[in-house]
Amino acid sequence: MGLDYKWVLWNAHKKTYDRLILLGMVTYLVLFFVLSFLTNPEIIAETVIIRAFGSLAIIMLHIILAIGPLSRLNPRFLPLLYNRRHLGVSMFLAALVHGVFAIIQFHALGNSNPIVSVFTSNMDYGSLVNFPFQVLGFLALLILFTMASTSHDFFLHNLSPKIWKGLHMGVYLAYALVIMHVFLGAFQQDTSFLTVLALFLGLITLVSLHVRAALKEAKIDGFVWAKDTKGWLAVCHPREIAESYAKIFTVDGERVAIFKHEGKLSAIHNVCKHQGGPLGEGKIVDGCVTCPWHGYQYLAHNGQSPPPFTEKVKTYALKIENDMVYINPEAFPEGTAVTPISSGS
């Protein structure tokens, strides 16, 4: 939502989140360095740098992948979602330091090109246990680079939300490569049992969170609403929707958010035009439905962003009969004005 591109659309929350990210990263690195040199005074600095930044990147990647399902399971985690983009870029930078130092330490001192050496120093590609794990890390880093470098609204706008989202789903492929990179590395090098155990627990936690969130979503999408004679769906009592908030319903396979604003109800498509954020999980701020992800705004009665912005979402007709809110499942075209109905509260 903007008339030109800016480096970052700063607000007070974003600055706080970024300070926390920086503080967390610096604290982890300092602790890692101090503990490494205390427990093993013989260790060389390059090795500590590689391990510190590599483990930091993996921890951050786990946090990033956990934020999505956690937010769907509990709205209290939503604030973490707002700044996931900066967390992702920070994670890439940590992974980049790990990768660059690893290539310098293990591949830059020979006769061949260091990148070629990553692929050719171990040619045991047919082996499961001795497979060259550094290649997997390199490929993961390439994916993370593509994602980090396109983490700006310019790319979302120009690549289209569908392609952009597809590109950024590559994080799961990167995660799989990272997991194999570390597990194989552990088999081939002297990595502690605790590292492998922590990674395994992280994997189990992430899979569990994603499955729980998917089951919750499936329950919402699978609900069958009672219909009246005209095909309108009875979705809830008016009092179930809190003032300035919404409830989300799946209507003919589409998610719809019914908002209550100044005691009146309006229904709009639940999917934000920016990054597909769930509008119904946001609230009304300054008279506008405000997406919880990045603050894109829409007027509830017509699904249009306030001028001069141009984003539009579909709208739906509502009615109240016998203290029940009914919705017409046939959507109006994007940006169509619909008179809000009184909720009687």
Place this chain on the structure above:
Amino acid sequence: METAITIFLGILSGYFAIGLLFALYVMLIGARKIDPLLADSKKGIRVLLFPGVVATWPFFFAKLFRFRRS
């Protein structure tokens, strides 16, 4: 396997080399053809966007091609 690695790294190098040249063109000359909002934004933003254009240049190349045909 060595041949496969050589081909893969050759394609990868070529992809990023073309991306580098294309991103330079977009950032220095073709910004308006890609996105009018970019032309209206501060010039410094192009530094931030440069690596992403290098990484995803085929999408922008297609967009530039469509712009030329329209």
